[in-house]
Amino acid sequence: MFTFLKELTEIKGPSGFEDDVREYIKSKIKDKVDEVFEDRMGNLIALKKGKKGGKKILLDAHMDEVGFMVTNINDDGTLSFAPLGGVDVRVILSKKVLVGKDVTGIIGYKAAHLQHGEDYARVPKYSELKIDIGASSKSEAEKKVAIGDPVSFTTEYEEVGDYIIAKALDDRCGCSILMDLINDGIETNCDVYFAFTVQEETGLRGPAIVAEQLNADMAIAVETTTSGDDPELEKQLWSTHLGNGPAITFMHSGYVVSKAIFDKLVETARQNNIPFQYKMRTVGGTNARRYASTGIPAGVVSTPARYIHSPVSEVRKDDYKHAFKLLKAFLESE
Amino acid sequence: MSSFNSLDTKDLLLKVTSIPGPSGYEDEVLEEIKNVMKDYSDECFKTAMGSLVCVKKGKGPKIGFFAHADQIAFLVTKIYEDGFIRLSGVGGWDPKVIASQKVWVHTKSGKLRGIVGFMPPHLQTTEESKKVPDYDHLFVDVTMNSNWKDISIGDLVTVDTKGFVNGDIVFAPALDNRASCVAIIKAAELLWKMNIDAEVYYVFSTQEEIGGPGAKSAAYISEIEYGIVIDVTHGDEDIPGFPKIKIGDGPAICVGPVTNRKFVEHIKSVAAKYNIKTQIEAIPGRSGTDTDDVQLTRIGVKTGLVSIPQKYMHNPYEKLCAKDVEDTAKLLAFSAAELQ
Numbered sequence: 207m208f209t210f211l212k213e214l215t216e217i218k219g220p221s222g223f224e225d226d227v228r229e230y231i232k233s234k235i236k237d238k239v240d241e242v243f244e245d246r247m248g249n250l251i252a253l254k255k256g257k258k259g260g261k262k263i264l265l266d267a268h269m270d271e272v273g274f275m276v277t278n279i280n281d282d283g284t285l286s287f288a289p290l291g292g293v294d295v296r297v298i299l300s301k302k303v304l305v306g307k308d309v310t311g312i313i314g315y316k317a318a319h320l321q322h323g324e325d326y327a328r329v330p331k332y333s334e335l336k337i338d339i340g341a342s343s344k345s346e347a348e349k350k351v352a353i354g355d356p357v358s359f360t361t362e363y364e365e366v367g368d369y370i371i372a373k374a375l376d377d378r379c380g381c382s383i384l385m386d387l388i389n390d391g392i393e394t395n396c397d398v399y400f401a402f403t404v405q406e407e408t409g410l411r412g413p414a415i416v417a418e419q420l421n422a423d424m425a426i427a428v429e430t431t432t433s434g435d436d437p438e439l440e441k442q443l444w445s446t447h448l449g450n451g452p453a454i455t456f457m458h459s460g461y462v463v464s465k466a467i468f469d470k471l472v473e474t475a476r477q478n479n480i481p482f483q484y485k486m487r488t489v490g491g492t493n494a495r496r497y498a499s500t501g502i503p504a505g506v507v508s509t510p511a512r513y514i515h516s517p518v519s520e521v522r523k524d525d526y527k528h529a530f531k532l533l534k535a536f537l538e539s540e
Numbered sequence: 541m542s543s544f545n546s547l548d549t550k551d552l553l554l555k556v557t558s559i560p561g562p563s564g565y566e567d568e569v570l571e572e573i574k575n576v577m578k579d580y581s582d583e584c585f586k587t588a589m590g591s592l593v594c595v596k597k598g599k600g601p602k603i604g605f606f607a608h609a610d611q612i613a614f615l616v617t618k619i620y621e622d623g624f625i626r627l628s629g630v631g632g633w634d635p636k637v638i639a640s641q642k643v644w645v646h647t648k649s650g651k652l653r654g655i656v657g658f659m660p661p662h663l664q665t666t667e668e669s670k671k672v673p674d675y676d677h678l679f680v681d682v683t684m685n686s687n688w689k690d691i692s693i694g695d696l697v698t699v700d701t702k703g704f705v706n707g708d709i710v711f712a713p714a715l716d717n718r719a720s721c722v723a724i725i726k727a728a729e730l731l732w733k734m735n736i737d738a739e740v741y742y743v744f745s746t747q748e749e750i751g752g753p754g755a756k757s758a759a760y761i762s763e764i765e766y767g768i769v770i771d772v773t774h775g776d777e778d779i780p781g782f783p784k785i786k787i788g789d790g791p792a793i794c795v796g797p798v799t800n801r802k803f804v805e806h807i808k809s810v811a812a813k814y815n816i817k818t819q820i821e822a823i824p825g826r827s828g829t830d831t832d833d834v835q836l837t838r839i840g841v842k843t844g845l846v847s848i849p850q851k852y853m854h855n856p857y858e859k860l861c862a863k864d865v866e867d868t869a870k871l872l873a874f875s876a877a878e879l880q
Contacts, residue, residue, distance in 0.1 A: 282776075292661045296673055297640035300855040302704070302711070310704055312711050317853035318634035320777055326634070329672055338851070338859060340709030342788065361642075366653045369684035371642070434663045437624045437679050445663060448683075490662040512681065514660045516640040520681065 207530060208523070209389060210234060211363070211382040215372035218304055218358035220273025220290045221408040224248055227269040231381060231402050235388050239400070245419060249412050250402040254388065261396040261540050264422040264502065265387070265533065266413060266493045267380030267429075268406030271373065272515050274357035276305060276337070279348055283341030285311070287357055288332055291407030295332055297516040303337060306355040311339035359517040368523050375521050376514040377406065380428040383509070383530050387537070396540040401425075403493060410496040417500035424467055424504065425497040428533065430521065431455075431485060431508035444486060446510035448522045451481030452529035455506035457488050461495035467505035471536060478535045480528050483510070507533060549862045550705050552576075552722045557712040560644065560698040562613030563630055563747045566590060569609050573721060573744050580728035581742065591745040591758040596728065600737025603766040603876050604841075605727065606755045606830050607720035608748030611713070612854055614697040616645065617675075623683030625654070627697055628675050631749035635673050637855045638699065643680060646696040649687060654680040654697065701856040708788070708862050715858040717748070719848050719865050720770035726869030731876060738879045748830055755830035759837040766803060766879065768844040768872060769831040773821055775849025775860070782822065787849045788861040790817035791868040794845035796824055798831045803842040810874045816867050821847060846871060 210230075219227035228250045236242050239252040250269070272291035279285055285305065299315040314336055318326065337357065341347035361373035372378075384400045392398070399420055403412035431453055432445040446453045454471050456463055475482040485508065494504035509529045512520045561569035570592040574584055581594035592609070612631030619625050625645070629635070643654040657679055659668065671677065680697065682688040703712025710719075724742050731740060741762040745755040759767060775787040785792050793807055811818045823845070826832045831845040848868055851859040 294658065294661050294664075294669070296636065297658045299639070300637040300701075300852065300857050301640070302701070302857065310706060310711075312852075312857040312859070314852050314857075314859070315634070315637050315855055316777075317774060317851075317855065318632055319853060320774060320779070321634070327672055329670060330636075338711075340706035340711070340859070364653070366684040367686050371653070371655065371684065432660050432662050434659060436657050436659075436681065437620055437626075438657075438659055438677060439663065443663070487663065513640065513655065513657050515662075516658055516660070518640050518642055518655050520655060520684065 207386050207527060210385050211378065214378040214382050215363050215374045219269055219271055220356045220358055221270040221405045222290065223356040224269040224404045228402065231385060235385060238388050245415060247412055247415055248404045249416055252400040254398045256394045256396045258395045261423045262399065262421055263396050263537060263540055264399040264401055264420060264425040265384055266401045266403055266425055266427045267384045268377045268403045268412065268493060269381060270405055270407050272407050276351060276353055276355045276357060278353060279344055279351065280336065281344050283343045283347040284336035284338055285347065285351060287337055292515055296329060301517050302360045304358045304360050305337060305339060305351050309339050309350045311337045314338040361517050369520055370523060371518060371520050373517055373519065375511050375519045376430040379430040379509045379521055379526060383428055383533065386530055387534060392534055392537055394537045396537065398537055406493055410491060410493050413493040413496040414500060417497060417502050422502050425494065425502045427492040427494040427504060427506045429492050429506055429508040430511045430514060432490060432514060433510045433512050446483055446485055448510050448512060448525060450483040451525060452532055453483050453485040453508040453510055455485045459489060459491040461498055463494065463505050464503035467503060471505055471507060474536045474539055475532050480532050482532065549722060549726060549866050550710060552725065553710050553712060553719060553862065554703045556718040556721055557703045557714045561609055561611055562696050562698060563610040563750045563752060565696060566609045566746045570744055573609065576725055577728060577742060580732040587758050587761055589746055589753050589757045591743060593758055593762060594742040596731055596740040598737055598739035600739065601766060601879050602739045602741065602762065602764040603879060604741040604743050604759060604762055604764040605724045605872055606743045606745055606767060606769045606834060607724050608717045608755060608830060609721055609744040610746055610749050612749045616691060616693055616695045616697060619691060619693065623688050625680045625682060625691060626675065627678065627680060632854055634854065635675055635678060638678060639673050641856055642700040644698050644700050645682060645691055647690045649690045652682060652685040652688060652691065654682045657681045699856045709859060710862055711857045711859050713856055713858065715850055715860050716772045716853055719772060719860055723770050723848065723865050723868040723872065726866060727872035730869060730873040734877055736877045738876045740876050745830065756833040756837055759834045759841060763838065764841055767834045767841040768846055768875065769829050769834060770846050770868060771829040772850040772853060773847035774853060776851050785819050785821060785849045787851060788864060789819055790864055791871055792819040792821040792847045792849060794821050794823050794827060794847065796822060798823065798827045798835055799844050800842035803844050807844050807871065807875050810878050811871055814870060814874050816871050818871065
């Protein structure tokens with residue numbers, strides 16, 4: 207377990223630019239599955255056949271992470287940019303980023319000494335921020351980068367105690383659990399499709415075309431979800447709590463989870479003595495909604511994480527392990 | 541021989557910016573600097589205020605180069621029972637640039653990891669989404685450390701960013717004012733090979749960011765006649781009523797009442813003679829650097845202020861040009877060498 211998570215989180219793959227993530231996953235799983243293919247949008251789908259070929263269950267994890275895109279190259283050599291997915295402007299100031307494949311820079315922010323009155327006391331807008339790659343003119347910058355280039359955070363993976371600190375845990379953590387399931391050689395009666403999908407963060411887009419291609423009976427979105435268990439939120443507003451096990455979702459934005467799947471997940475956790483928690487906030491959405499709307503009933507199992515959609519997020523290893531166990535038990539019981 | 545002899549300016553900049561040294565806690569970084577400087581000086585000592593003074597002996601006038609070695613940091617102000625802490629700044633931080641940074645908490649049992657956490661957009665109310673980050677709301681998550689209970693109120697916290705280089709441009713923490721420390725080191729390296737009249741005091745001082753006594757007390761001890769303070773100034777920024785100081789166009793020589801006019805003319809003439817690119821920065825009144833205090837030490841010091849152009853001052857990543865640091869070193873070395 208955790209064989210791939212470090213590399214997975216350090217690969218850059220904002221929505222629409224998942225290529226390196228996909229190639230990495232493909233190279234690691236191709237010899238351990240019965241079929242693997244890439245579809246028209248770039249979703250990577252692998253099939254592991256069951257013993258009796260019964261039900262077809264789809265596990266989904268999205269490969270993309272939040273990031274940015276270069277929208278303009280300015281006369282002074284700086285780059286204007288816009289977010290790919292939901293990134294609060296307050297978490298990006300003075301962070302190192304990678305532009306395209308190999309250009310490093312920072313998201314610069316004006317020295318406090320030079321911010322006056324109202325400027326100091328307000329949240330800046332994206333349109334005011336620039337990426338500084340050290341180029342001193344437009345023509346110098348144009349030799350290195352182009353409009354439309356992806357921009358990613360560069361945080362290195364780190365383990366401290368039982369915690370993992372990294373970028374892109376949402377949802378490389380899910381990708382990692384799927385890969386660990388493939389790697390650990392699960393024995394199931396059902397056929398399992400592993401869908402590593404694109405463009406979740408820009409509107410659940412990748413999975414929209416998956417249903418047409420497979421005849422799945424149900425889908426589980428394996429996600430990394432919010433927690434909010436910190437001093438800034440009253441306990442009643444927490445979404446999940448790190449250390450309490452994987453979160454099982456009963457409803458989220460735009461989708462009430464299939465009652466049958468939800469009950470089955472809860473029952474599986476209880477029968478196998480796997481700690482779990484209910485996701486206590488219904489905000490945010492997952493690919494489960496997209497599967498449901500394209501005809502596949504879907505559930506959601508998530509690893510709780512702090513500070514997602516920022517350069518530095520955090521999960522607990524025991525939550526990850528229990529999410530893995532729950533999914534393994536679920537698949538083996540079908 | 542020191543391990544730095546084979547290193548160039550950029551490596552030196554990355555090295556000295558990688559060591560945390562908040563105001564009042566400069567010992568570790570000063571130890572590193574001393575390791576380099578001992579090869580270029582006749583004598584090194586620490587003042588009572590903790591500043592490092594290295595001396596190249598001479599029979600002529602005494603001149604001091606001053607760079608503060610401290611950087612801005614934070615202190616722990618509150619500890620919650622479930623492994624979160626709150627901070628307050630030591631020195632002029634903008635709390636807006638701290639969210640989502642990794643930090644080190646310096647405890648009695650060593651440094652511990654921390655994350656300045658930030659609520660994901662999914663959980664924010666509309667009101668919360670407009671709030672400007674401040675110390676009342678920013679928090680540090682230290683739950684990942686099994687021994688986080690070793691943290692005490694008053695422990696220091698530093699931001700953990702690692703410098704990097706793009707061509708001649710350096711992005712790194714604490715370039716204010718380690719870049720000036722490097723300029724002095726490079727100047728000492730140049731002067732060590734020269735035969736000059738002046739006696740040179742290389743001063744790496746403490747507690748500038750909180751307006752402390754580090755530089756002035758060092759100036760007092762060394763009884764210098766001339767003093768050049770090296771600091772950073774805002775580069776590539778539009779400041780109404782002033783010419784733009786440009787990164788890459790050389791050090792900025794201060795003209796104004798905290799500097800000695802004749803001595804500044806000397807520095808300018810050295811720049812012209814040795815073809816060192818410089819810029820002029822007019823500072824009417826106090827400069828906000830150690831120059832203000834050094835000038836008033838004992839019977840007075842003939843001061844100069846040379847500033848390295850820098851962008852994003854006091855942010856976890858600051859930016860400057862390595863060549864400006866080298867040009868500053870040359871300007872310092874020849875300004876001392878030309879003193880009779």
